[in-house]
Amino acid sequence: MTTKYLLDETRMPKTWYNIQADFPEPMAPVLHPVTKEPVGPADLEPLFPKALIEQEVSTEREIEIPEPVREVYRLWRPAPLYRAHGLEKALGTTAKIFYKYEGVSPAGSHKPNTAIPQAFYNKQEGINRLTTETGAGQWGTSLSFAGSLFDMDVNVFQVRVSYDQKPYRRAVMETYGAKCVASPSNLTEFGRKVLAENPDHTGSLGIAISEAVELAVQDPNTKYALGSVLNHVLVHQSIIGLEAMEQMEMADAWPDVIVGCTGGGSNFAGIAFPFMGHALRGGESPRIVAVEPSACPTLTRGKFAYDYGDTAHMTPLTKMHTLGSQFTPPGFHAGGLRYHGMAPMVSHAKELGLFEATAYTQRECFEAGVMFARAEGIVPAPEANHAVKGAIEEALRCKREGTSEVILFNLCGHGHFDMAAYTSYFAGELGDYEYDDAELGMALSGLPSVQAV
Numbered sequence: 001m002t003t004k005y006l007l008d009e010t011r012m013p014k015t016w017y018n019i020q021a022d023f024p025e026p027m028a029p030v031l032h033p034v035t036k037e038p039v040g041p042a043d044l045e046p047l048f049p050k051a052l053i054e055q056e057v058s059t060e061r062e063i064e065i066p067e068p069v070r071e072v073y074r075l076w077r078p079a080p081l082y083r084a085h086g087l088e089k090a091l092g093t094t095a096k097i098f099y100k101y102e103g104v105s106p107a108g109s110h111k112p113n114t115a116i117p118q119a120f121y122n123k124q125e126g127i128n129r130l131t132t133e134t135g136a137g138q139w140g141t142s143l144s145f146a147g148s149l150f151d152m153d154v155n156v157f158q159v160r161v162s163y164d165q166k167p168y169r170r171a172v173m174e175t176y177g178a179k180c181v182a183s184p185s186n187l188t189e190f191g192r193k194v195l196a197e198n199p200d201h202t203g204s205l206g207i208a209i210s211e212a213v214e215l216a217v218q219d220p221n222t223k224y225a226l227g228s229v230l231n232h233v234l235v236h237q238s239i240i241g242l243e244a245m246e247q248m249e250m251a252d253a254w255p256d257v258i259v260g261c262t263g264g265g266s267n268f269a270g271i272a273f274p275f276m277g278h279a280l281r282g283g284e285s286p287r288i289v290a291v292e293p294s295a296c297p298t299l300t301r302g303k304f305a306y307d308y309g310d311t312a313h314m315t316p317l318t319k320m321h322t323l324g325s326q327f328t329p330p331g332f333h334a335g336g337l338r339y340h341g342m343a344p345m346v347s348h349a350k351e352l353g354l355f356e357a358t359a360y361t362q363r364e365c366f367e368a369g370v371m372f373a374r375a376e377g378i379v380p381a382p383e384a385n386h387a388v389k390g391a392i393e394e395a396l397r398c399k400r401e402g403t404s405e406v407i408l409f410n411l412c413g414h415g416h417f418d419m420a421a422y423t424s425y426f427a428g429e430l431g432d433y434e435y436d437d438a439e440l441g442m443a444l445s446g447l448p449s450v451q452a453v
């Protein structure tokens with residue numbers, strides 16, 4: 001009875017996978033925030049290095065992983081694939097459950113898969129400072145880790161509510177040599193404006209992005225790094241699914257169902273897109289399920305429309321599922337899932353009917369996470385609990401139907417810095433929040449008007 005499927009370092013993928021090569025229809029163009037005309041590479045250069053802009057617009061199926069990036073990846077990759085024998089037993093299910101575990105990275109999540117190449121390409125083009133936002137702190141930690149390896153300064157704007165909930169995340173970022181401030185902050189014009197209107201603002205990823213972008217555009221030696229949403233980020237994360245494909249073959253199984261949680265969409269795309277691409281090229285076609293929080297229901301209740309990626313409207317407009325860039329979700333504990341938008345690639349795949357989406361409240365996700373920890377030993381990050389919940393629901397369905405489907409999910413991070421959230425859950429202090437249509441409609445009423453392009 002095998003529990004772990006491990007790939008040798010020599011079998012780590014040498015290329016990332018880009019689903020744009022296999023989409024049956026092309027994605028909508030990205031628009032300039034002011035002119036609302038399609039952006040060209042030059043428009044993005046104040047923010048990103050040329051190599052990443054090329055990846056952003058690439059339609060090549062395979063993109064080579066540079067050797068210096070592979071060298072760092074080898075610190076924790078290939079990541080293990082587990083058969084969840086304990087969870088199957090606890091559920092009494094006939095399903096076979098597998099999970100890919102990304103919590104083995106130094107930062108504790110999938111985020112270094114893109115932090116490392118982003119820092120590498122910036123450094124190659126002579127950039128020595130990066131600015132970024134972070135929600136739960138996983139992304140800020142990952143970019144700080146990457147900055148320390150490539151000898152770069154990193155400035156992190158952490159959403160205020162997470163900054164207060166997770167003080168040790170900040171300590172890790174500082175250990176790697178980064179500077180971390182709570183957002184909204186007094187360091188930027190936009191942060192000062194938000195604080196003037198509401199000194200107790202709990203922050204949002206949209207505001208933190210605006211602050212990080214504002215700082216980056218002021219200095220030619222500084223660029224901005226985003227931890228999710230953008231095409232190049234999703235391409236880097238494909239290493240998760242590419243490895244999982246090889247590991248499923250080792251296990252002599254192939255997923256009937258794939259489950260991932262969605263904040264900006266990167267870990268979900270990471271596990272799902274390589275399998276989705278395989279299906280688009282005529283291979284087996286698993287059901288794919290994205291799980292999001294009911295308190296930030298981008299895919300299940302958002303609108304597919306052009307919107308800004310940030311609150312101050314400094315970023316380009318992309319066509320995506322959105323709740324409106326002014327949407328501020330409540331301070332629930334899965335901080336990494338509190339983004340108003342969704343990756344355009346994930347949104348496009350959703351519109352093409354390539355996967356399903358479902359939403360759960362935070363209490364039922366913590367309940368699933370606790371069950372998982374007691375059966376498998378790993379305490380999941382609150383974000384990952386959404387994927388655990390989704391996988392458990394699929395396994396219970398198999399039990400009811402008496403089928404033995406193969407379920408694969410992405411356990412995108414551990415929760416060792418999120419224990420205050422678990423403490424609140426055990427104390428019965430976690431609230432559940434669902435919006436009525438009027439509340440969601442308010443945030444959506446501010447969507448920019450864009451002529452059909």
Ligand SMILES: Cc1ncc(COP(=O)(O)O)c(C=O)c1O
Pocket residue numbers: 109110135136137138139227228229261262263264265266267268335336337381383384412413414
């Ligand atoms: C552990 C973890 N999972 C998931 C997410 C959500 O991001 P994404 O949907 O891009 O994977 C985050 C974001 O911070 C995270 O820290």
